[in-house]
Amino acid sequence: MFVRRRPHLREKVTLITGANGEVGHGLIQHLYALQDASDVVVLDLRGLDDSMRGMVNRVIVGDILDNELINLLLNEYEIDTIIHLAALLSTHSEFNPETAHRVNVQGTINLLKLAIEQGKSRGLPVKFIFPSSIAVYGMPDLETKARVTAVKEEDFLYPITMYGCNKLYCEHLGRYYAQYYQQLSASRSLGVDFRCVRFPGLISAQTLPTGGTSDYAPEMLHAAIRGKPYACFVREDARIPFMMMPDAIKSLLMLADAPQEQLNHYVYNVTSFSLTAQEIAERVQQNFPDAQITFEPDTARQAIVDSWPADIDDSAARREWNWSPEYDADRAFSEYLIPIITELASHEK
Template identity: 60%
Template sequence: MRKKVILITGVSGEIGQALVNSLVKQTDLPIIALDIAPIPEALHSLVIPMQGDIMDKSLLSRLVSEYEVDTIYHLAALLSTRSEFTPEAAHKVNVEGTLGLLNLAAEQSDWRDEPVKFIFPSSIAAYGLPDLDTKTTYTRVREWEWNNPRTMYGCNKLYCEQLGIYYSKYYRQLAADLPVMLDFRCLRFPGLISAFTAPSGGTSDYGPEMLHHAAQDKPYACFVREDVRIPFMVMPDAVKSILMLTNAPKSALKHSVYNVTSFSLSAAEFRDWVLKYFPNAQITFQPDVKRQAIVDSWPADLDDSAARRNWAWQPDYDAVRSFDEYLVPNIRQRYQAK
């Protein structure tokens, strides 16, 4: 008899580590933690660590031969900046890797006669507004608006959202006997900020990079203009939203893809928050025209009213609480300990 488990891919990243620490408090199921990078030592007592590539079909075959996968949190991805330098590699990891896991979830759903939940974090990068005038006019964008991404990462995420919807609603639709469909649920995140892991090179990381540099007394040259504005969310709210969506009754969900957000700041406002706590911080603005253009194509804010209506989403952290209670105390402690 195979043991029922939860699978998390990309567990060594920012979201993955935070998710494990919250998920173990809510479930009795074992958690398989899969990542191509070494699994952090701090997680080893909480999970079944498995270092490997999501593209390795033999690894996935061995996994399903031993375990019954109940829920998949698919976090593994090449992020936006790196994807621009290696678009073919990004497509392979972000799309083909996701497709392989969707196939696994579809087969497992049919095999056990019960849907596998497939939780997929998407991104503000799935949007693409054509110019700053449009960005000013459409300040809070809904899920179906301006889905015209200008980055490989955004294209990958948007396509994988559609793949997930296909596998959850239309997979093998011409077959004589319809299979048990997987249960695909997706969140579109704003820029995410963690106090416990360093920024990993995403295009929205100029905000957290300000904080982490200031806490180390290092100067920071911000690669966007002062007036650029996008939404943000701290990691505890990101994990909260993932778990809320996972636990929401299927009957309450009117959509497969949901925006979630917390607060919106311009780069100058973000700098001002940093200076409030680190008055000697050396933050300058040296816009990179190409990266700036990417951020300019993202909405100034996300409309998350559907999530609030359907599954009672509400962030715990606004900008004030994010800086006062989560970001500044923990980032200070992180670097004082070194």
């Protein structure tokens, strides 16, 4: 199913896949507010919320594994930027690893090939923005996790989840398509301008947690605000880095806008702050003294969190494209999470 606003053949556009999530909505709203010269075409299995449809050129309901659809995009549009958000997320990937591989890896290859073909017709490389994850890391043990304060992009890349394996492989695919694609050919294709942001645990005030591995943080708040007890599925001392959703959207836009000559890496860590589960619980209880929070670690989910770094080093992003988050831990709770979740909960009564 296709929904058009203004049909034009070979119109210059930005393509956003997986656009009907919160990151996609944020990107669409930002680009619309800027009145960007590049129109936006969105692709999602679920289409796009009605409130968003007037902000984009075209809504395509479809699958990134559909080769006919990829060919349609190639023939109808001049795509100068692809923001590839579509993915099967962490928890679902563990239950369906083969499906996750098809969606997360083959889907990414399909879009990288689209970018290559678009580059040929344009004579310019297509910008390919890819969100990766802290799940690409795999700390060998808790002693090492405690000793290494902030992990760099190239360290401890031994993921223990299918999602992490998929994301790490796709980072390497991006580097390959950018630098080495058809390297033995007599006439090599123009590469892709691949740019990747590696996210920590993301927290949103706008949407309910959906069982993700780092969702214990927002789950505590949602339960406390609604006066419900909460049993946290990780230990009190479990520590990982976090970022608020508005900063995640900001980082993607900043990297997309950065001049290519300033960039010396394909993959960049970004982060805001690092807290233990106990420190999160204490912040929740400071604001909601009656909050009932206990700790009942789930062995499997705890093992995944233990494999992630306690913190990540985002100095390359800060140095090369001036990355800086809006929300530290204090502002995240006082100005974003608590007021917005409280407001949303009030409408449920």
